Amino acid sequence: MASTYTHPEDKISYFIRGNHLAIVTTRGETSGTTHSLEGQFKPIDEAVTNGVLIHYYAEPDTVSAITDIPDVDNVFHTSIIDYVKSKLYQDKAGTTTDPNISAISLNLSNLHQANFLNSIQKNGMRKRDKTGGSRAIVPPDFT
């Protein structure tokens, strides 16, 4: 079923809680039952097939074969090597019985970890939560 909203941007809003997207509308009755009035936010009042188009940043796909190419920009590919080496040096530091090897491994682990973090902070854009886009403020109801 198609939408009956001619200007959905005037009536419909969204917000996000965790992994859930809320679609709300202010369209309603001019008088009548409680909490169904025009101007109050309520759940969307119509079924629209493919009515919502969501634009989002996605998680990269995992790799499962040696022929796979990591699903991130190629500027991050060398960072992945740093990450892997950092963890392997950590493992080595934790398993060796030689305190010298352990100390050196830990230093190298920190070095590769720092390289990894420097690269992603320089080349990447931090996304802290699932929310974004233009914003509107819910005005207080003075009625």
Added chain:
Amino acid sequence: MAVNRLTVKKIISRVRQVFPNAPENYIMNLINESLVELGNYSTKVEYAKTTTVVDQQWYTLSDANSGIDVNKVFRVDFMDSSGEYVKIPRLLNGEIQTMDID
């Protein structure tokens, strides 16, 4: 000129310059771990459509597409009466008078 990209095989061979006995499967697990971390920074843009239901407020984001996890939603559009998708605003705090549960 072709863009340089590293396959998992190339990454493994680079790691094995230092750790020749590192198991392939373990390295692949670490690569996937790093991809989760990189997912916070990369900008892989995807789109998904979902169908609204009368009087249903909440829509699970992972159901809106087939198998790709949403990292961050940055825009939502709603279809108007002529079939065009129009950008709708995000409520700043989501504290509305009535609240439904999923």
